[in-house]
């Protein structure tokens with residue numbers, strides 16, 4: 451999304467009118483940014499390309515370009531298979547894309563983006579690539595080694611965003627925990643978060659994709675003491691069984707994982723933990739899966755998502771393991787985790803009834819408003835559906851008393867300011 455927004459800013463400077471919504475059929479040139487992470491994401495990317503290849507065949511669009519991770523990895527195959535595409539580009543070929551659409555060498559000021567989010571929140575990508583080598587993951591093969599963006603550049607980008615009305619920054623990268631190692635010789639994530647929190651207008655900062663190994667203690671301190679840092683941490687753990695974690699090459703074991711969770715919850719009380727798990731990885735036998743279920747039951751993550759393993763070309767997993775488990779069994783395991791999590795989530799949500807929270811109003815929805823507490827990120831987490839006697843402003847905070855809850859969302863009434 452951040453890459454798309456940066457490219458869109460340059461295209462706009464080149465004189466183009468940009469439409470982000472693919473349902474809007476008035477576009478003449480279509481540029482598709484693709485994902486190549488796992489089978490499901492690749493399928494979605496290919497389906498989108500095919501949809502617009504069909505539009506080009508019908509004469510509805512004039513040009514079709516594709517870039518991003520899928521194109522980076524498979525452009526030779528895709529070129530042969532989908533002839534309607536005028537050109538495929540890699541992940542960082544913005545200059546070439548501009549040339550192809552007829553606006554060569556148009557630069558935008560560093561960090562300029564055309565936001566596709568609601569306007570009051572935006573993603574801030576703090577580094578590119580990944581130097582870890584998780585067995586199942588093709589991202590390092592596509593995006594290369596971890597390269598951090600300097601603190602000053604990110605603070606400037608945050609200022610630009612805040613100047614446009616952004617109040618909430620979602621800090622993202624393939625591996626946010628390693629921020630700074632490549633350019634400063636040490637982890638500087640906490641220093642970066644503290645610097646971002648000094649930017650006028652930024653009120654919430656939300657940390658995503660924190661790798662659990664070598665998790666910096668000063669980030670836990672920042673989560674406790676920095677009032678602008680949401681009490682929220684997205685920390686993809688993938689698994690808990692030592693044998694599976696070893697096969698996954700995660701560089702962390704069960705004991706270290708549990709110690710980290712304990713430390714986070716004791717030193718940053720109230721922090722909402724979001725994690726992502728991967729089921730069906732080679733080596734995940736019934737006992738390892740049962741261990742994962744017990745772990746989910748015990749830890750009671752506030753938020754949780756599950757992926758199923760898919761063998762990705764060129765990865766360590768594809769070279770060294772047999773992908774023996776059928777898709778049906780993988781789906782069964784993913785479904786079992788999600789069912790368990792739904793019960794946990796419903797129970798945690800019910801504990802919020804009767805309490806009052808600060809809520810960011812994201813949009814109007816029928817007669818109500820949809821918003822989020824600091825414990826929820828847009829798109830992936832739950833929402834608060836707010837009833838109000840007075841009009842509420844999108845992009846502003848309001849106090850909401852929670853009156854009921856289900857497994858996903860909270861419901862409440864806006865309080866007087």
Ligand code: SF4
Nearest residue numbers: 580582584587589624
């Ligand atoms: S940390 Fe592991 S899963 Fe995440 S991008 Fe890097 S290699 Fe992939």
